[in-house]
Amino acid sequence: MAVDRLSLDIPDRSITVLVGPSGCGKTTTLRMINRMVEPSEGTILLDGQDIQQQPVNTLRRSMGYVIQNAGLFQHRTIVDNIATVPRMLGWGKDKARARARELMERVGLDGALAKRYPYQLSGGQQQRVGVARALAADPPVLLMDEPFSAVDPVVRKGLQDELLRIQAELGKTIVFVTHDIDEAVKLGTMVAVMRTGGHLAQFAPPAELLSDPADAFVEDFLGADRGIRRLSFFPATGLELLTGPIVAVDATAEQVAARDTAGAPYLLVTDQEGRPLGWSEPGELTAGNIRQAELLPYGRPFVAGTDSLRSALDCAVLSPTGWAVAVDAEGRTAGVVSQQTIGEAIRGAHAERRASDRAAERPQAGKDSRVAR
Amino acid sequence: MNGFFDIPSDLQHSWLGLVGLHLREALLPVLAGLVVSLPLAQLCVRFRWLYPPVLWVTTVLYAIPSLAFFVLLIDYTGQTELTVMIPLTVYSLVVLVPAIVDGVRSVPQETLAAATAMGFGPVRRYLQVQLPIAVPAIIAGLRVATVSSISLVSVGTLIGNQGALGNLLNDANIYNRPELAVNAVLSMAALAILADGLLVGLRLLLTPWMPRRTRTKPKAGRPDPAVLALEDAAR
């Protein structure tokens, strides 16, 4: 039995991720939703209706399915691949193609690729075509089976961001299968961790998964650094940023001397626009003659408004001085913060989360479709 | 009166007439073979157990000498073109059925899954996905079948001069005009090469979706159709 007594409430207009070790029945679950596999017992409800009641091909055309390795039609051009389902639904050729071109833009594909054939595309581009093809008839439900597993990490990150953006714009109900827990945590509104035999190990929002794994299996599956990963869910906005230990590269001797370093052993040198250049010990600085080549590297800055405590901590760890640099959206320095301050913020955030968890019961996800067997 | 293209009057055709006749007798059987093979191959794909016995039967039929077919058929169809074309149709199956089955089976699993997931029914999936993707394999089969059919027509000489260009071989013997034999062999070779070239062109036309650079030889080890033609001429 590939999937046994699985019961899931998949929330509407959000991304539900099925994650688990290879062979645990994720693909089978996904295929049950569009009836490529029929359950031997149990029902699947979509908007309260049993999917068994619908003609099977009507059901399938109302769900976009993104298959592993894209599964494109090698004998059709990119536009025609994307236009497949609209054409089957009886759209005219021109309308379907126009729609296909619109979708190419939406998933970030150059329009010049429209007349190409799949073999002329890179793996990442093919995945995008797969996503566009699934979106073509504007289905309310999108099923995605390890859609990004065949591409390199950089392209994968791009595709993930793209998916989140598309989801924010279109509000689809997405069921996303992966065996990559990082991907699950990044994309999922809700994450279902499955174990072999199609049993549900835990179904929870990613932050809760990381903070309260249900059992040893889930904990093991989350990996050794779940504490660090969990920090992605705490915004860095609360960090107290210091602006004292910052000097512009063209500062005068008096300005340098007047800096209140607030106990920081280093000063951050910025250019005239405020973009960080590097760290220096205060004694090493000669006003009017700051040699940029001699500054210590500042690592990778984090964006104060949008990044998480995880990024902030990462910046501090990467920085040779142990201090992280915060920038605004334009890349201008917003302040600096020490590892120690970040550590305090983490402890504070954890305490606050525990308190709020106790106070309010966990918010209930909306009930929409239900998978049971 | 003894030129290269002067055809003895007993054949009742000019050289060009013989060429036309030859093409008809060679190509109609391949076409008929294709029409039979397509559904037969689809059955073999659909019901896997059917494929080995079908393959076995086509091979056995291929092993029957054409003369035996003629003896069998002549009571029904007489000394006509049809008597020549029926065995040729049967022979073409041994190439066409496996070519189509392999072609259809070579469609990647995920392509089929994608088609199913998008709501393709079995018929639509066969016609719009499997068959187009099998085109290169089918045409590779057609090339071999066509070329061997062109050379096999000659055996029709045995039943009242129904061998088209092949009759020239017999006449070369009777009238002691060896140039007629040379004419027959060269003409058939030219037809075979021409037909093969046209099929290659057809494939290029039908498969703009294939990578162009890696298309040197579809299958290593498959003998060149033109070579096969010369071998078959001995049948």
Ligand SMILES: Nc1ncnc2c1ncn2[C@@H]1O[C@H](COP(=O)(O)OP(=O)(O)OP(=O)(O)O)[C@@H](O)[C@H]1O
């Ligand atoms: N068509 C099938 N018929 C019978 N059993 C199958 C079939 N497909 C898969 N299985 C079995 O069902 C189980 C679950 O398979 P499934 O493909 O759903 O796994 P998965 O979680 O998607 O794994 P992966 O991460 O490797 O894709 C496996 O033990 C597999 O052997």
Ligand SMILES: [Mg+2]
């Ligand atoms: Mg799978």
